[in-house]
Amino acid sequence: MASQRAPSTLSDGELASELARLRVSGEESSAKAANVCWELGTRLLKAGKAQEAVGHLEAYSECVEAIARSGKIVTAKIAGYRCQAATQLARALLKCGNKEFEAERAAERAVEAAHAAGQTPFQVGNLLELRAQILREKSPAKAAALLKEAAAGVLQNAGETEALSAAQWLVTASHMYITAGKLEAAEEAARRAAEVKHGNVQVRAMALQNRGVALLSLGWDAEMLEVFAARLPLLEHDDVLTRVRMNVEASRLIIKMGGDDAEVERYLTAAEREIVIAPMSVVGADIHKIAALQR
Numbered sequence: 001m002a003s004q005r006a007p008s009t010l011s012d013g014e015l016a017s018e019l020a021r022l023r024v025s026g027e028e029s030s031a032k033a034a035n036v037c038w039e040l041g042t043r044l045l046k047a048g049k050a051q052e053a054v055g056h057l058e059a060y061s062e063c064v065e066a067i068a069r070s071g072k073i074v075t076a077k078i079a080g081y082r083c084q085a086a087t088q089l090a091r092a093l094l095k096c097g098n099k100e101f102e103a104e105r106a107a108e109r110a111v112e113a114a115h116a117a118g119q120t121p122f123q124v125g126n127l128l129e130l131r132a133q134i135l136r137e138k139s140p141a142k143a144a145a146l147l148k149e150a151a152a153g154v155l156q157n158a159g160e161t162e163a164l165s166a167a168q169w170l171v172t173a174s175h176m177y178i179t180a181g182k183l184e185a186a187e188e189a190a191r192r193a194a195e196v197k198h199g200n201v202q203v204r205a206m207a208l209q210n211r212g213v214a215l216l217s218l219g220w221d222a223e224m225l226e227v228f229a230a231r232l233p234l235l236e237h238d239d240v241l242t243r244v245r246m247n248v249e250a251s252r253l254i255i256k257m258g259g260d261d262a263e264v265e266r267y268l269t270a271a272e273r274e275i276v277i278a279p280m281s282v283v284g285a286d287i288h289k290i291a292a293l294q295r
Contacts, residue, residue, distance in 0.1 A: 015040050029066035037063060042088065050095035057092055061085040076117055083113035087127060094134055107131040122162045125150035129169060136176060144176035148189060163198035171203055174210040187214040205234045221257050247271035
């Protein structure tokens with residue numbers, strides 16, 4: 001079967017001729033036919049010919065099911081082949097541009113087969129991400145829930161690479177929840193992303209930014225101030241304008257909440273320090289006016 005052998009050295013034409021021969025001889029559901037269908041399907045998909053690839057990948061899936069009915073391969077291996085078939089078919093259908101429903105169903109089958117095959121949480125997570133990618137335009141909230149599920153499975157026992165992927169999934173989920181208007185769910189996903197131990201600075205910054213957007217819409221000022229406090233140490237990775245605005249907005253929020261004048265002074269001093277360092281052409285006069293009015 002496809003996962004057990006190296007890519008064929010035959011040309012596309014030779015593979016097509018071999019497939020025709022197998023069908024004539026009644027071997028259209030054999031392991032040989034499965035390998036040829038897989039090879040043709042994956043080649044066409046890589047070449048950007050998704051519509052043509054779909055037919056071969058569907059034929060590969062049919063071969064897998066025929067072999068499963070024959071009982072010649074153990075159940076765990078069949079589940080792996082089913083996962084492989086459904087995953088590649090989902091990718092091809094997604095690239096067709098008008099077959100999102102079929103693509104999502106194939107991706108769903110891939111997830112089910114991955115569980116049956118005993119694949120790792122990270123492998124299952126990648127398939128859930130594929131489902132989310134398919135659903136993100138039409139059902140952003142459902143897509144976000146799938147990414148949360150993917151992250152939850154991985155974070156139970158994650159290494160550094162897996163944890164970083166989980167954090168990225170949660171950041172994307174928070175953005176999708178914002179798009180769907182589910183602000184509390186967005187805040188939770190973004191907060192969890194920022195708390196991931198092995199997340200990098202850029203991912204943490206994006207998580208805090210998304211959490212801030214959700215909190216601002218919810219009107220949760222105290223939590224918003226927590227975000228400012230966590231976000232400001234990461235500002236060295238941002239442009240000057242962002243650093244100034246973040247400090248000014250933090251001071252404005254403290255005033256709104258009736259906070260300590262010393263805290264206001266600290267944030268405004270940081271903003272003014274950036275203004276002094278950066279040329280006017282970079283920062284813009286509007287920031288000077290904001291800082292002055294804030295006083």
